[in-house]
Amino acid sequence: MFGISAPALLAQLLVGLINGSFYALLSLGLAVIFGLLNVINFAHGALFMMGAFVAYFLLNLAGVGYWGALVLAPIVVGAFGVLLERTMLRRIANLDHLYGLLLTFGLALIIQGVFQNYFGSSGLPYAIPAELQGARNLGFMFLPNYRAWVVVFSIAVCFATWFAIEKTQLGALLRAATENPALVRAFGVNVPRMITLTYGFGVGLAGLAGVLAAPINQVRPLMGADLIIVVFAVVVIGGMGSILGSILTGFALGVVEGLTKYFYPEASNTVVFVIMALVLMIKPAGLFGRTA
Amino acid sequence: MAETLLLDVKGLEAWYGESRILHGVDFDVRKGEVVTLLGRNGAGKTTTLKSIMGMVAKRVGSTRYDGVETIGLSSDRIARLGVAICPEERGVFASLDVRENLMLPPKILPGGLELDAILDLFPNLRERMTSQGTKLSGGEQQMLAIARILRTGAKLLMLDEPTEGLAPVIIEQIGLTIEKLKRAGFTILLVEQNFRFASTVADRYFVMEHGKVIDAFANADLSANMDKLHAYLGV
Numbered sequence A: 001m002f003g004i005s006a007p008a009l010l011a012q013l014l015v016g017l018i019n020g021s022f023y024a025l026l027s028l029g030l031a032v033i034f035g036l037l038n039v040i041n042f043a044h045g046a047l048f049m050m051g052a053f054v055a056y057f058l059l060n061l062a063g064v065g066y067w068g069a070l071v072l073a074p075i076v077v078g079a080f081g082v083l084l085e086r087t088m089l090r091r092i093a094n095l096d097h098l099y100g101l102l103l104t105f106g107l108a109l110i111i112q113g114v115f116q117n118y119f120g121s122s123g124l125p126y127a128i129p130a131e132l133q134g135a136r137n138l139g140f141m142f143l144p145n146y147r148a149w150v151v152v153f154s155i156a157v158c159f160a161t162w163f164a165i166e167k168t169q170l171g172a173l174l175r176a177a178t179e180n181p182a183l184v185r186a187f188g189v190n191v192p193r194m195i196t197l198t199y200g201f202g203v204g205l206a207g208l209a210g211v212l213a214a215p216i217n218q219v220r221p222l223m224g225a226d227l228i229i230v231v232f233a234v235v236v237i238g239g240m241g242s243i244l245g246s247i248l249t250g251f252a253l254g255v256v257e258g259l260t261k262y263f264y265p266e267a268s269n270t271v272v273f274v275i276m277a278l279v280l281m282i283k284p285a286g287l288f289g290r291t292a
Numbered sequence B: 001m002a003e004t005l006l007l008d009v010k011g012l013e014a015w016y017g018e019s020r021i022l023h024g025v026d027f028d029v030r031k032g033e034v035v036t037l038l039g040r041n042g043a044g045k046t047t048t049l050k051s052i053m054g055m056v057a058k059r060v061g062s063t064r065y066d067g068v069e070t071i072g073l074s075s076d077r078i079a080r081l082g083v084a085i086c087p088e089e090r091g092v093f094a095s096l097d098v099r100e101n102l103m104l105p106p107k108i109l110p111g112g113l114e115l116d117a118i119l120d121l122f123p124n125l126r127e128r129m130t131s132q133g134t135k136l137s138g139g140e141q142q143m144l145a146i147a148r149i150l151r152t153g154a155k156l157l158m159l160d161e162p163t164e165g166l167a168p169v170i171i172e173q174i175g176l177t178i179e180k181l182k183r184a185g186f187t188i189l190l191v192e193q194n195f196r197f198a199s200t201v202a203d204r205y206f207v208m209e210h211g212k213v214i215d216a217f218a219n220a221d222l223s224a225n226m227d228k229l230h231a232y233l234g235v
Helices: A006-037 A044-062 A066-087 A097-119 A145-167 A169-179 A181-186 A191-217 A223-238 A243-263 A271-282 B045-053 B075-081 B098-103 B115-121 B138-147 B168-183 B195-201 B223-233
Strands: A135-137 A142-144 B005-016 B019-030 B034-039 B058-065 B083-086 B156-160 B187-191 B204-209 B212-218
Touching: A006 A044, A006 A145, A006 A169, A006 A191, A006 A223, A006 A243, A044 A066, A044 A097, A044 A191, A044 A223, A066 A191, A097 A223, A135 A145, A142 A145, A145 A169, A145 A191, A145 A243, A169 A181, A169 A191, A169 B098, A181 A191, A181 B075, A181 B083, A191 A223, A223 A243, A223 A271, A243 A271, B005 B045, B005 B187, B019 B034, B019 B045, B019 B058, B019 B187, B034 B045, B034 B195, B034 B223, B045 B058, B045 B075, B045 B083, B045 B156, B045 B187, B075 B083, B098 B115, B098 B138, B115 B138, B138 B168, B168 B187, B168 B195, B187 B195, B204 B223, B212 B223
Parallel strands: B019 B212, B034 B187, B034 B204, B083 B156, B156 B187
Antiparallel strands: A135 A142, B005 B019, B005 B058, B204 B212
16 A cells, blocks of 8 residues: 555665664663663763774774774773773762763763864765675665675674673673672672773773774764764663663664655654653653663 | 680771761671671661671771771672671572572682582572572572572671561571581671570670660570660560
């Protein structure tokens, strides 16, 4: 009845899955950070952008290509996160989490401002690595190799993170410290160090997403600012602090956006926020959230 | 005296925010003893345990564990010296299953019990290993909270009201467990309101009131002190 065209629909679904990959990687990092630090990390978008810029610098200043950047950029961004936690976030750890939100929001604006000052607002090119150029013909559509890679790799990273948190001894420590940090510390665990490394890991995931995005979106100082608003809506919908919830909601909302682009394009930019408003009214803790 | 002190608390003062809870607590625990802190609600017993564990930020005075001054140490450092706590609210983690709860505290010193020996002490837990921690009954959660600090090699176990809210048959089981732990060489500092339970396991008592230790006696002198004790505890 809508005159469905399969190739166009599948193309939008793919776009949705790609966006969903970024939503999932970013909201996963936010969920991990919120769980242990009780900080709604507004700097996440800026650190995502930093990941892309680190990849750009690595290529243009050091000759390190995409694959090297995929490893190094998350480490650099993670190390920057460790520095932020040690020097700033730790100082307000005992205050209401509104303060963490305000501080990280300020940090986001500062980081973005610095990059805008040097690089303006236009995009810098970052090429798709040679191995992933081109597309394959699936019969019903052309699938660009790089986009397929982003989806597969994101799913793998999300799964590995979920596994590490839910199924390993280290993850059990993280979950326990999320519930009752004082008691875990009284068992002899250096919880402050764990908090620092967790923040580093969470923002490292943002840095990784930034590298993945560089060949798709170009490298722009505001690339994170555009994305992070949607990601926060995703987090609200999924429920703060749920690992699996943030992953599933990320991919699902990407797909919902893609479908909306096909069936009713006018709503594609707002559908996530409409769902957010509905979820807030019906289940304020989020679809996967525990009611506090 | 042949026994050596494992824990020596002198002039311990502690605050929660602006309110001062402890006003100079003095007592000691010898190696291998079971010592019980008695006192009414709000006397400062729990705060005393938490201060020894380093879980109260603002504290002064002296808490020496095995000769080491711990008043300025963080709780993870104190834990690594061989002190472990089983908190009043039990602190079983809801997002961990029983096995994960049991295996959570890292080994800090050699000489902890093996998992099998722990499950022999608490056979109920053996069948519940994959249950979510907080799905256990109150008694099972209490056993889990005690069980998980036996693996770590900690020598001083601080148990905060382990019998609170539990059925008599389970209280009896916990009493037997404390006996066994004592025989295994653990030193135990117990906080109790239920002194009938305490009298089955304790070697010595310290009575707390208004953030101070106001009396002390050995288990052998319990009956001679019964009237005083009733007055202290208001029972």
